[in-house]
Amino acid sequence: MKHTLSVLVENKPGVLTRIAGLFARRGYNISSLAVGETDDPDVSRMTIVVSGDEVVIEQVCKQLNKLVDVIKLTDITDKEFIGREMIFIKVNCPDAKARMEIMQFVDIFRARVVDIGKDTMIIEATGEAAKIDAIEDTLRPFGIRDFVRTGQIAMVRGAKNPKHPKKSN
Amino acid sequence: MTKIENIRGAQIVVEALKEEGVDTMFGYPGGANMVIYDALYDEKAINHILTRHEQAAIHAADGYARTTGKPGVVMATSGPGGTNLVTGLANAYMDSVPLVAITAQVGRSLLGKDSFQEADIVGITIPITKYSYLVKDIKDLARIIHEAFYLATTGRPGPVLVDIPKDVTQELADFVYPPEMDLPGYSIESKIDMAEVDAAMDMICSAKRPLMFVGGGVRNAGASEDVLALVEKLNVPVSWSLMGKGVIPDDHELNLGMVGMHGTAYANYAFSECDLILGIGVRFDDRVTGKLSTFAKNAMVVHVDIDDAEIDKIVPTSAAVHGDAGEVTRLFLKKLDEREDREDITEWHDRVEDWKETHPLAYDQTDIIKPQYVLEAINRQTKGDCYASTEVGQNQMWSAQWLQVKTPEQFVTSGGLGTMGFGLPAAIGMQLAHPDKTVLSMSGDGSFQMNIQELQTIKELKLPVKIVILNNGCLGMVRQWQDLFMDKRYACTVFLDKPDFVRIAEAYGIKGRMVMNPDEVEDAVKEALEYDGPFLLNIAIESEENVFPMVPAGGSLNNMLK
Amino acid sequence: MKMKAAESLMKILEDHGVDVIFGYPGGAVLPIYDAILKNDNIKHVLVRNEQAAPHAASGYAKMKNRPGVCLATSGPGATNLVTGIATAYMDSVPMVAITGQVSTPMIGTDAFQEVDITGITMPITKHNYLVKDAKDLPRIMSEAFHVASTGRPGPVLVDIPRDVADTMIEHPDDLTVNIKGYKPTYKGHNSQIKKIVKALEKAEAPLIMAGGGMQYAGAGDELKEFAERIDAPVVTTLNAISIFPETDKRALGMLGMHGRPAANYAVSHCDLLISLGARFGDRATGSVGKFAKKATIIHIDIDPAEIGKNVRVDVPIVGDVKIILKDLNAAVEQRDHSEWNSKVADWKLEHPMSDQYGNESDLKPQKILELLGDLTRDRAVVTTDVGQHQMWTALHYDFEKERTLITSGGLGTMGYGFPAAIGAQMADPEKLVICVTGDGSFQMSLPEMATAIEHCLPIKIVLMNNSSLSLVKQLQHFQCDRRYSGIDFTANPDFCLLAQAYGVKTFRIEKEEEMEEKLAEALASEGLTLIECIVSDKEMVYPFVPGKKGLDEMVKFEKLK
Structure with a gap:
């Protein structure tokens, strides 16, 4: 696990x-x-x-x-926490049709297009690991040129976030 | 392609070693590598040398590698066996020596649990190996060993460690050799930039005061002959770093000797005055350059090296060729045939000759034996036809300055790491590689004590190593620094108890002779060299004798103590 | 007060009660050596290979139960410390290793004698430091001593560049240590103590297993009281030997791969195992799945990471074992387990160690050690090297006084014993220090005879010479079908002549008849003394537990009738 x-x-x-x-x-x-x-x-x-x-x-x-x-x-596994990863995906989009389709997926996943080249687009997305996996799967058919994924960052909800101890001096 | 079905992991190790052409290896057994030792038991093609300490085993493998150009192989058990290799690995790493170290590890189920004789040797050796492997699956074993030899010997050579859990050596698998390698991040393709070669050529031809500077990279590339041809063709004075000794025969008229902290005065002056340095297989170490801001301040630097990371690391270059020393040198030779626009450098030669005459290496032989005199006596008898290892310290510098050799394989010394205790085991490796040659172990009383137990290995194998101890009863080089830079405050450098080395040798069944007077030196050296078997010369020299010239650390090369 | 960082370093060493350091000079440590020369309170022992320095510091630390200090130059000096540091790490020895480094502008340039020693020693130190700013040196040194000696002790390395050591700094008055990420637990949790008390009340066959942590906690007296109170026998790991008198009726001696029969049977039959400062190393447990199968396991240790690492634990408690034992002694009522104890006593009677002598030979190493024990156990400290002689010492000497065995347990480092004896003798010049060694191990540190002579250390070296690497040979005998590979040392030097060349007094024992007289004479002689015992290479260490077997499946020596 x-x-x-x-x-x-x-x-x-x-x-x-x-x-x-x-x-x-x-x-x-x-x-x-x-x-x-x-x-x-x-x-x-x-x-x-x-x-x-x-x-x-x-x-x-x-x-x-x-x-x-x-x-x-x-x-923090068993605590209520928010966890996010971030990716950049560079996908092929040879024509307007592909571009439209990709834009639709981007909207559904609340991702963003951050760059459009001659026949590629770069998508930025943040989310939980499962969502990131889903975006990757969805865009794969278009042909992924490049792929960068961060590790997860996480924060516990509410007041009980593990704080670092007060400095003594 | 070799195929053997269903053999133990230990047998795979042995078969792979044979496939790699290994006929001599050094090691020490223990619990974890016992299965490999069992596989060696029946093996006739590999001569396993049992030393008396793992530290000596790796130095011996290192000496063997340096004098043959073949990779040295060493084997040790887990835990302390592996950690005892650390100094030797660091030593080989600093001097770019091809070495494959095979350590055994505790069984996979015990890994990471602080088990008996468990040490994370892969983690420990990351900073001091070219690469290190832990074999977790027997299917990878043959490939990893093949890669280890490939990595150790190609590009800029270096030590590679392979750590094999005991249970992997016990498992069965099929053996196929050579296996396919899987090294996407490693390439040794030649990337010689012809534009840089031409630029270098232009600079060389237009230089008025050119100087060649050769180092260990030439030795590793086996390019001494090519480099010598280039030196002669260019007719330029040539100097060397410690690791480059022998690339140019010591009696060659263009040879200026060693540069740097204990370089010859004329070499150091030449560096300070030249207008071009052609450096081949050198890394401009701090012991060479002295104070960087004044190093060769009038010179453009052309740098040839196999390791791209060395170029511009210390000294900014005007032209740099990234490639094999031999290949680039041959390219230079070819290009040179096409050029007729060389500057006349007669004046420069005169200048250098002048320095040679006015500032020669010198000493005064008094009624106490001078180490330089001992080395000259050796030269008179061997006429440059001997192999020698040195320890570290004054004995090393005197040997580098005075001992005459003709090829780099004849002179083996620990340069970058400066490892005391290296010389005696290295001489064992050298003698095994050259059974019929004279092999000297040049030593000091401090270094000699560090691996003194290897006298037994020498005796057992009947290796006729000639051990020459220049005995001053102290840690001479450190003492020299205290003498010159610490107001003669000799902290902890004098051995108050001096064991009788001749009697120690005799306890091991090795003949020895104490030498006290200058008159005896010639005869003693003769006796040692002519004696059929190992011989120890314990030569009393003064603790006050210092190595000169000397450029104080951080000082400029032309500012020497003489 | 303004001073050079190297001098500030000396002051801090003094503040921590350091009176001896073991080291070897070189270029990068020159400023520190210069400061040593100026200091009158700290003695420096010049070893003959840096490798001996941490071993000597370890021997010193184990004698004094406070950090030993070793010092080496950069490059090969530092790498030569690696085995000693790893040895100390595996046995949790408090140690501060100081290394010189090339000057800060040269770091990372592959300068002469430069090596990344903090990188190298990360896996084998409790913590390590590279001092980049001289101002930090006093704080770092104070932290180093604190980390090395508190909680679970261990080696800490401090790497000091040459120019840093030479820099003038302000030596602070207040050096109170406060490390955010380092706060060891000492007091055991009350609810866990209650659980232990309950378990003790339920147990019918309790067994105490003492580990090396007991030595550092100095909890021998508490252990004796505890054993009485719960009426339980005591087994010890190798590193715990001597914490509980082996002459005591409750003592079963060492357990494990080469454990005593009674100890191993007791582990396999007990219904409650109370582990005190032990880490369940594989040499102690044999096959983990078969270890103490019938027992509830209580694990008391200062290092939380040890709990549950190797064996399942039913009741863990983290803290200082001495404090916890005090709490337990106060909380537990007197128990009576005479039935269990008589069963254990029967095992002891049925399997006396004298039955485990092994093959017939002229001079039995086991008998020598038994005799050595009789002659010296009330007054000596014994160090050992690694190999058969180490196991025989552990099995046959019968230690009686706390902290009188100094040995390399976890890493099993040959070459440890003699330098450790030098450290022990430096720590207590009046003590009788005996180094039991073998011909393989002794060769790994024999140049240190010069060190011992130089400091007039009257160590008695008992050398078991069987001209082979015999513990490996024993493994090959049983596991490799007597195919002996790489273990033949028949070209050994004449050790007596060799020692004499160093100015060492020597004795040679070849027959059992001369054993008693010569040993007594040698022990009574002044100065560094070598006692070479010529023993057979056919001798084996019995009992032993073959791989993957449980402790009660050990192989004992069967006398040919």
Whole structure:
């Protein structure tokens, strides 16, 4: 089963290597990973989607927690959270008919056209993994030229979002 | 194509090694690699050399590789076996030596659980290998070994590690060789840019004070003869980095010797005054350039290297050719035939000759043995016909400066990493590669102690290695820095206890001789060289003897202590 | 106060009670060495290969139960530390490793003796640091000591570029450590304690399994009380040996692949297993599926990641095992399990270790170790290398006093024992320090004889010489149909002559008759002493549990009748 982990880490060089190395060495599988700074520039948040059974996930969480640069880790899988991925898809659209069809799909999925070339279009979409998969499947018949997909980012609904601890100084 | 049905993973390893042409390998057994050792038990085509420490096994494989041009192969068990290879891998990586290290790993079900003798050797060695593999499926085993040899030996060579879980070596699979490789991210296609070649040619022909600079890349490409031909055809003075020693015979009239921190004065002056450097297979290491802002400040730089990432890494180039040293050199030679517009460089030659005369390498032989004198005694007897490894420190620099060789394969030394303890095991690898040649292990008392246990390997294999210890009772090179730059504050560099190396050699059944007086040196060297078997010369030199010339770290090349 | 970063480093070492460091100089660490020279309170032990430095620091750390410190230069100096750091990591040894690095402008250029040691050691350190700004050095060093010595201890590496060490900085007065992501748990959770108490009340055949964590917690006394109170026998992992007196009636000794028969039977038959600071390594459990099948498992450990990692756990509790044992001792009523204990006592009687001596030979290594135990267990610290001699020491010496066995358990590093003995002896110059080693292992660190002589360390080296790599040979004997490959060391040097060349006193024991007298004489002699015992390469370590088997399926030595 897939688990979504929200991890606050020190924003330091090498942190990503430490986490990637840990996953490789202990044989865990990362499905996706997204990193960015938080409102505190000293702290980054990683959203890691990892697959494995309960025993594995428990080990993943504990081992991650052991890393000195990991400040706080929350498994938000069972919480109510909003999760989003983003993609760019460059599809073939050789003629006006294809363009029309693609535009319709884009509307249905609430995606956006961000670039139109001579015989290609670039579509941007955000959404949950399932929706992104669906967009990809829908556009595939047109011929996908290029495809870029981010890892998932996620946030727990309501007031209980895992905040990073107040700084002591 | 070779096909064998249904054999153990361990047997696949052995068969693949044979397919790759391996006849000599070095290693140390343990629990996890036991199955591979079992497969080696019946194997007549591979000579396995058991060292007394994994660290020595990899250095021996490295020495073997450097002196033969063939990839060295080393095997170790999981955990400490693998971690004991780390220094050797880093050493080979820094000097671009083709090496394949095969480590065993705990069984797949035990991976990632901190099992007995488990270490994440693939993770550990990422920064110090060209590539590292963990074999998780026996179906990949033959392909991975094939790729490992391919990666290690092509392009810019380097060490590759293959980590094989014990249960994979026990499983059965069919063996097909050579298997298809799967390396979409790796290409060694020649990408020589002819425009750059022509530009380089123009610069070379119009230079008034040209200087050639050769390094380990020439050795790796096996291009010494081509490069020598180019030197002679261009008739330019040529200098070398430590790794390039032997590319130009040491007695060649155009040879200026080594450049850099402990380079010859005339080479360093030539770098400072030249208007063009043609660098082939060099990486402009900090030990070569000294202070970068003043390095060759009058010169345009033409750089030939197999590794694109080296070009413009340290020194900005005026022309750069990305390609194999031999291929590019031959191209230069061909192009040169078509050119008749060379500048006259007689004046430059006179200038260089002048430096040679006024600032030669020199020493004063007093009533205490000088290391340089020992090396000259060796030269008188071997006449350049010997193989030598060095350790790291003063012994290394004196050997680089004074020992005479004719080809790069004759001189093996740890350049980039500067690994003490490398020389003695490397000499084992060299002697195995050249059983009938004189092989010297040039050593200091500090370095010698680091892998002293390999005297047993030498004895066991009856290798006639001649060990020459220039014994000053201290860590001479570090002491030299303290002497010159730390107000003679000798922190922790003097060995207060000095074991008797001759008696140690005798305990191993190896003949040794202590040498105290300059008068004895010639005779002692003769005795060692003529002796049928290994021999240890323990030569007492002064701890006050420093290596000169010396460019202080971060200083300019033309500003030497002499 | 303004000073060079290297001098600030020395001050911090002093603040943490460091009185010895083990190291080897080189270009990139020169500023630090210069600061050592200026310092009067910290002794430096110059080893002969950097590889010995972390092992010595480990021996020191295990003696003192506080971080050992080692120091090496950049490049090969640093890479030579790797095996020692990995060894310390696997056995949770508190250690601070300091390496020199090339100057900051040169980092990443493949400069002379440059190596990415923080990258290399990521998998084998508890944490590591590259100090890029000299101002951070005091904080980082303080953090390094804190991380290395608290929670589950472990090695921490600090990589210091040469120019950083040379920079003038302000040495701060306040070096309080506060790491956001690092807050170990010490106090056990009350509800879990209650669950344990309940489980103890229900149990009829409880067994205590002590692990290496007990040594760091210093919880020997609490363990003795606990064992009395719940009336349970005690087995130990390799790293826990000596925490519980093996001469005690409740002691069953080591369990596992080469465990004692009574210990392995007890594990297989107990109905409650209380694990204290152990990590259920594969060498302790044998086949995990067959491990303690009848038992409810209680796992007490300071490292939450250990819980449930290798075996199923019924009641976990995270915290300092000493604190938790105190709580348990206060909460548990006196129990009586005489039936179970007499069953266990019967196993002990039926399978005495003297039955496991193995094949007939002139000089039995097992007997030497038994004798060595009788002569020294009240006053000695024993270090071992790795191989048969290590297992024989664990099985036949009978340790009595806390923290008197120093050995490489998890990584099984040959070459560990002798440098570890140097570290142990530096930590306590008055102690009798014995290094039990084999001819394979000893060769991996024998240049350190010069180090020991230089510091007048009176270590007694007991060398079991059987001219082979015999534990591997034993595996080949049983698993590879006696096809012995790569284990023949018959070209061994004359170890006595060799040691004499270093100025070491030597004894050689070849027959059982001379064993007692020579051993006593050697132990009484002054200075560094080598006792070479010529033993047969046909000797095996018994018992052993073959791969994939349960602990109670061990192979014991059967005497030919």
